[in-house]
Amino acid sequence: MATYIISFCILFLSIILVQPMPTIARRIDAARSLAESPQIRKFNFKVQYANATRLCHTKSLVTINGQFPGPTMYVREGDTVIVKVQNRIDYNVTIHWHGVRQFLTAWADGPSYVTQCPIQKGHSYTHKFEVVEQRGTLFYHAHVSWLRATLHGAFIMLPKADAVLPYPKPANEHLLYLGEWWNDNVEDVIEEALRVGGGYQHSDALTINGQPGALYNCSLSDTTVFDVVKGETYLFRIVNAAVNFQLYVSVVGHSLTVVEADAEYTKPYTTDILVLAPGQTTNVLLTADQPVGQYLISATVFTPTPNLNIVPFPQTPTTAILRYKGAETVLSSPTELALPKFPSFNDSIFAAGFTKSLKGLSTHTSGFDLPLNVDKEMLFTIGYAVEVCPTCNLTVSPNPRLRMRTSINNVSFVEPTSASLMEAYYYNISGVYEDDFPSDPIYPYNYTGAASSNFFSVVGTKVKVIEFGESVQIVFQDTSTFFFEGHPIHLHGTNFFVVGEGFGTFDPVKNTANFNLVDPPSRNTVAVPSGRWSAIRFKAVNPGMWFMHCHFDIHTSWGMAMAFLVKNGQRVNETLPAPPSDLPKC
Numbered sequence: 001m002a003t004y005i006i007s008f009c010i011l012f013l014s015i016i017l018v019q020p021m022p023t024i025a026r027r028i029d030a031a032r033s034l035a036e037s038p039q040i041r042k043f044n045f046k047v048q049y050a051n052a053t054r055l056c057h058t059k060s061l062v063t064i065n066g067q068f069p070g071p072t073m074y075v076r077e078g079d080t081v082i083v084k085v086q087n088r089i090d091y092n093v094t095i096h097w098h099g100v101r102q103f104l105t106a107w108a109d110g111p112s113y114v115t116q117c118p119i120q121k122g123h124s125y126t127h128k129f130e131v132v133e134q135r136g137t138l139f140y141h142a143h144v145s146w147l148r149a150t151l152h153g154a155f156i157m158l159p160k161a162d163a164v165l166p167y168p169k170p171a172n173e174h175l176l177y178l179g180e181w182w183n184d185n186v187e188d189v190i191e192e193a194l195r196v197g198g199g200y201q202h203s204d205a206l207t208i209n210g211q212p213g214a215l216y217n218c219s220l221s222d223t224t225v226f227d228v229v230k231g232e233t234y235l236f237r238i239v240n241a242a243v244n245f246q247l248y249v250s251v252v253g254h255s256l257t258v259v260e261a262d263a264e265y266t267k268p269y270t271t272d273i274l275v276l277a278p279g280q281t282t283n284v285l286l287t288a289d290q291p292v293g294q295y296l297i298s299a300t301v302f303t304p305t306p307n308l309n310i311v312p313f314p315q316t317p318t319t320a321i322l323r324y325k326g327a328e329t330v331l332s333s334p335t336e337l338a339l340p341k342f343p344s345f346n347d348s349i350f351a352a353g354f355t356k357s358l359k360g361l362s363t364h365t366s367g368f369d370l371p372l373n374v375d376k377e378m379l380f381t382i383g384y385a386v387e388v389c390p391t392c393n394l395t396v397s398p399n400p401r402l403r404m405r406t407s408i409n410n411v412s413f414v415e416p417t418s419a420s421l422m423e424a425y426y427y428n429i430s431g432v433y434e435d436d437f438p439s440d441p442i443y444p445y446n447y448t449g450a451a452s453s454n455f456f457s458v459v460g461t462k463v464k465v466i467e468f469g470e471s472v473q474i475v476f477q478d479t480s481t482f483f484f485e486g487h488p489i490h491l492h493g494t495n496f497f498v499v500g501e502g503f504g505t506f507d508p509v510k511n512t513a514n515f516n517l518v519d520p521p522s523r524n525t526v527a528v529p530s531g532r533w534s535a536i537r538f539k540a541v542n543p544g545m546w547f548m549h550c551h552f553d554i555h556t557s558w559g560m561a562m563a564f565l566v567k568n569g570q571r572v573n574e575t576l577p578a579p580p581s582d583l584p585k586c
């Protein structure tokens with residue numbers, strides 16, 4: 001049987017340079033040549049250094065196969081994916097397939113110290129999983145510290161060849177991949193932040209397909225260009241791979257029709273401006289219905305919080321160019337083209353309106369149904385905290401020497417070191433974690449009331465145990481500890497339905513009655529809005545240890561994370577298999 005192997009290796013080049021170049025976004029029609037029957041698709045990921053230049057600043061960064069962003073993976077629903085990850089850098093590495101359901105393949109999921117110990121320098125690990133009942137746009141990224149800032153790329157799952165699309169077939173597709181760029185070494189940035197205990201250094205630029213775009217210094221000629229033909233409709237696959245920012249996305253003169261979010265179809269929703277939290281993906285249709293010309297595609301920061309950090313967040317929008325066939329190709333000045341009109345940087349009302357407008361197409365997605373009744377109801381408070389740290393430099397009067405923390409139900413997560421959580425479970429190793437993660441706040445209080453002065457949290461490694469087959473509801477409640485902040489909460493191992501969202505403090509009686517059990521969207525990341533609550537439901541039918549965390553990396557570094565242990569069921573297809581023999585050891 002012929003096996004179609006896509007090899008992205010360019011290792012025969014002795015010096016690998018991530019070139020700044022006039023970046024013509026390749027249309028992704030190449031993907032359509034993928035075989036139609038289920039295949040085994042093999043990928044070889046060499047995690048290695050490369051030099052890259054942005055903002056007139058050249059640095060060495062960690063990449064996959066010398067590419068930044070990393071290679072785009074194309075697979076088809078039903079395929080078996082085999083990825084050999086080789087670590088050739090000085091940091092420990094893991095790779096996570098964000099949003100991939102990993103049905104019965106939890107060992108391939110990738111979060112460090114949760115499902116595996118990291119791949120150490122000189123070692124490799126081969127991930128093997130099937131794309132089960134999923135199609136759409138996702139991405140993969142490193143899941144150790146902040147390495148995902150540069151170790152990431154798109155993961156595109158084409159529908160089965162005979163699948164009927166719920167929207168008109170587009171003429172072609174484009175990948176619009178959003179990220180961040182630091183002039184400094186990103187691992188140094190997070191190390192310094194944790195050492196000092198307080199603020200952290202924001203990135204120097206936002207990027208589209210790895211390029212800051214015309215409005216940033218030294219970036220004009222490298223601006224990404226998306227070619228279109230007048231009259232045609234395109235599918236734009238949009239990924240927010242930024243590290244710490246939610247983003248607005250807009251295209252001058254063109255409306256965008258959302259047809260998919262987090263690799264699940266949605267009811268079509270047409271808007272001028274999208275909002276994507278890090279970890280979220282959105283597919284939109286764009287029709288080139290304007291006069292032949294060039295139009296800016298742009299993304300800029302949406303953040304509901306005041307700017308409390310030591311350097312301001314990037315104020316400059318990242319831009320790319322939508323270029324109609326027949327348009328002038330030369331731009332003499334970055335200001336030649338108009339920018340989209342964005343809401344103000346902190347317009348939470350707009351963002352909440354956008355989120356509310358996304359409706360799912362089906363309550364039977366990813367192989368399981370929306371639970372109409374729930375077995376376990378949980379309330380998870382999410383917010384800031386502090387910890388005493390004699391060597392740190394953060395002061396919140398009257399306490400000198402603190403470290404910033406974040407928590408879920410007052411627990412700040414700490415990674416284990418001696419074994420991953422799932423190995424500790426599988427091999428019954430005691431002392432790695434405690435299984436008493438609270439389902440509800442231990443001490444209820446007015447979560448959205450006047451900022452409390454009860455700042456300290458429990459620092460530890462706790463998991464929540466779920467029996468196989470249980471239907472779970474979680475209400476995430478943002479808290480006013482210090483100040484409100486939005487939190488994009490990402491769950492591994494399953495999508496969930498977002499059944500509700502609202503202002504202030506969740507009221508179980510009033511709010512539950514208004515849950516959307518008709519057409520809730522199915523997502524892997526819910527952007528819990530600042531000062532609000534969001535409610536999700538899922539059925540736990542995938543045994544394993546599943547990480548759940550804020551997809552702002554700084555918040556996860558400070559502890560906004562926990563794990564669900566979904567126990568085995570009765571059948572073979574309900575049982576976590578043995579780990580692969582090359583699973584990295586601590």
Ligand SMILES: *[C@@H]1O[C@H](CO)[C@@H](O)[C@H](O)[C@H]1NC(C)=O
Pocket residue numbers: 015016017049050051060
């Ligand atoms: C990056 O550039 C430095 C300085 O020019 C060079 O020594 C190094 O080999 C380059 N690294 C790679 C991976 O090409």
Ligand SMILES: *[C@@H]1O[C@H](CO)[C@@H](O)[C@H](O)[C@H]1NC(C)=O
Pocket residue numbers: 215216217316
């Ligand atoms: C471009 O460089 C100038 C001069 O160094 C600086 O003042 C300005 O803020 C830079 N612009 C951006 C978008 O970084």
Ligand SMILES: *[C@@H]1O[C@H](CO)[C@@H](O)[C@H](O)[C@H]1NC(C)=O
Pocket residue numbers: 304344346347348
């Ligand atoms: C948004 O930020 C501006 C400027 O910092 C501030 O004046 C305004 O009150 C903020 N709006 C909201 C809704 O927080």
Ligand SMILES: *[C@@H]1O[C@H](CO)[C@@H](O)[C@H](O)[C@H]1NC(C)=O
Pocket residue numbers: 196391393
């Ligand atoms: C703590 O902060 C002060 C003032 O901001 C600074 O001068 C000092 O270098 C910092 N110390 C450390 C350990 O970062």
Ligand SMILES: *[C@@H]1O[C@H](CO)[C@@H](O)[C@H](O)[C@H]1NC(C)=O
Pocket residue numbers: 428430
């Ligand atoms: C797991 O370990 C605990 C304590 O070491 C022991 O009591 C228990 O019997 C073990 N369970 C299994 C299934 O080995």
Ligand SMILES: *[C@@H]1O[C@H](CO)[C@@H](O)[C@H](O)[C@H]1NC(C)=O
Pocket residue numbers: 446447448449450
């Ligand atoms: C919680 O605090 C808010 C803001 O101060 C207030 O509006 C609300 O009534 C309080 N809720 C309760 C139950 O006390």
Ligand SMILES: *[C@@H]1O[C@H](CO)[C@@H](O)[C@H](O)[C@H]1NC(C)=O
Pocket residue numbers: 410442443454456457458
């Ligand atoms: C969180 O835990 C800390 C440490 O045990 C405790 O001091 C604090 O009161 C708790 N806060 C809440 C809101 O439960």
Ligand SMILES: *[C@@H]1O[C@H](CO)[C@@H](O)[C@H](O)[C@H]1NC(C)=O
Pocket residue numbers: 541571573574
């Ligand atoms: C396991 O297989 C049985 C049939 O053998 C099927 O009914 C069940 O839905 C499967 N379970 C899962 C979680 O797919």
Ligand SMILES: *[C@@H]1O[C@H](CO)[C@@H](O)[C@H](O)[C@H]1NC(C)=O
Pocket residue numbers: 091092117118120417585586
């Ligand atoms: C890499 O991982 C190993 C195994 O967990 C650990 O012992 C080592 O300290 C880690 N190295 C770094 C630089 O984090």
Ligand SMILES: [Cu+2]
Pocket residue numbers: 486487488550551552555556560
């Ligand atoms: Cu967060």
